[in-house]
Amino acid sequence: MNAGVASEDEFVARTVLRELSRIDRGVPTPFGTDREPTAAGVERRRSPTGVPFWMATDSGTCKSVLGQAAVSRSAACAPSAPSLLANPTISPRSIMSVDGAQHAKLKRAAMKRLGKHAAVTRCANILERTRTLLNGMPDAATVDLVPAFTAKLPLLNLVDLLGLPESSIAEFGGAGEVFFDFDSLSPEQAAQRVARLLHFCLRTFGDPEQASDGAIADFQRDPALSRKEAVELTLAFLTAGYHTVAGQLSLVLYAALASPVIGDLMRQSAAPEPLVKILVHAMPVTTVSFPRRMTAPLMVDGNDFRSGDMVVAGLGEAGERDLSDEEVPVAAHENGLAFGYGRHRCPGEQFSIEQITTAAMQFLHRYPRAALSKTDDAIVWQAGLTTRGISKMIVELDAS
Secondary structure, rough: OOOHHHHHHHHHHHHHHHHHHOOOOOOOOOOEEEEEEOOEEEEEEOOOOOOOEEEEOOOHHHHHHHHOOOEEHHOOOOOOOOOOOOOOOOOOOOOHHHHHHHHHHHHHHHHHHHOHHHHHOOOOOHHHOOOOOHOOOOOOOOOEEHHHHHHHHHHHHHHHHHOOOOHHOOOOOOOOOOOOHHHHHHHHHHHHHHHHHHHHHHHHHHHHOOOOOOOHHHHHHHHOOHHHHHHHHHHHHHHHHHHHHHHHHHHHHHHHHHOOHHHHHHHOOOOOHHHHHHHHHOOOOOOOOOOEOOOOEEOOEEEEOOOOEEEEEEEHHHHHHHHHOOOOOOOHOOOOOOOOOOHOOOOOHHHHHHHHHHHHHHHHHHHOOOOOOOOOOOOEEEEEEOOEEEEEEEEEEOOO
């Protein structure tokens, strides 16, 4: 890339960041109470269940913590580990919960459908479904973009990736919506959501006709996976695969509509993916990482962690810090923490970015005069203990 192009890209990225800092971003209340700052980038806090833990609050410290082998996800999921949340969340056998060889095996299985080698087919399918969904929307109307588009499209993409019929959406749709933030539900509701998803997976695996060529069929045929492991991977796809994309697509389109400058720059961009990444990492749907536990004493960025300590990375707080710091390089904004960091960085990141970029750009080009409604309740923010998002977004498709 020549210096002129690089300079122009830098200017566009900086403009997007400045514009983003000026609009409401639905910033949630920081996770944890009794906050006691220690060394730079870390605070001592207490969880809703009363458990003390360390919270990394800037990007550098988050990456330092998440990149350490002694900072263990599986140790935090052990039966003896203290729980930072009241309700059960992810299974201790999930790809999001295990470390080492087990995690590597599950990740290899997941990447058969999520890797770059499958991107051409994935992107073509995403584009087709996006256009079909937009073709069904009226040209001059006021719509709630969440149920009409941002929550619907990821489900269509997900069932295609898994190899499921579209009719299956009615069976599990919505069950994964708050899977990452079960403490926003009562224990009974949380248990019902888990049971609903598990029942769907077990029934699907018991009926070969339910899943055609797709990720589920891959999991079933993989000799390295047990049936339980295949079910766990399917659950991970249904939950993380839906929650992340639906939430981030809503936030990206909100930013483009709340700031006409951001919207115009995205429409004008020949390569909008870096701008989408900037928006995603600055406003992550999942605002904190899954908890980790120290398996050995460790000094990280001046912080003295002890064996057994619980540690969490504040993904949302780090994004806010980066947004307010003009010294942070643009490349760091494009490669932030929305999808985690290190060995547990989400294997579905590229699939998610493909969906968000395609959907956002198709919408913005189809509706160049779209704008947020000026009604008081046009935007309803949905903030949980560990997540944020938009549950309602009223948009005038032709605001001329």
